[in-house]
Amino acid sequence: MKTSKALVLFSGGQDSTICVAWALERFNHVETVGFDYGQRHASELAARPRVLAGLRDGFSHWAARLGPDHLLPLDTLKAIGGSALTETMAIEMGAHGLPNTFVPGRNVMFLTAAAALGYRRDIADLVGGMCETDFSGYPDCRNNTIQATAKALSLGLARDIRIHTPLMWIDKAATWALADALGGKALLDLVLEETVTCYEGDHSRRHDWGYGCGVCPSCKLRADGYAKFRAA
């Protein structure tokens, strides 16, 4: 059988963890890449090896498919600054109608770095958790941006780069349902226990929907989605 390979943009959060599971169901060799961009909270990056170990240990049919994990520095984003994710500032509405958690250019940079790494690793299929269904309005999460980036990367690397975004058109409740469909209770438990999506990086307060500060926009989205998933 021909080896199909994918490289998943993996932050250690809920969405990208479910994307890794999604890729493991579809490709027979899956590598992961994370980015150290000077995010204020290290807890998200710290979650990555725990989640990968959980996928390896808890799902024998996926373990053989899970390849190397990569961590790339992108501290340019920290040097540019101005975001509540890279600097100590309160989360609030910022310029251009976007919350100040927006990190300009982040996803385009991530995808460019991932495609370059994929070029070296002979992987042309990238997977990312971008979603424009119940998002914060970040323009670089939109499908048009992602597919235009795939086109630019395909031209710039002279190979066909495909970017898969399995969460693009589903809300957070459906994302939990997708995790359930892919890996059942074991995957739901792994997402609940180990992933960090909180903007404050809180992995100390446990709620029924997992860990987080419980008040930041990211925790609210996760909590509301989980409640809707459980009520369905």
Ligand code: ZN
């Ligand atoms: Zn939070």
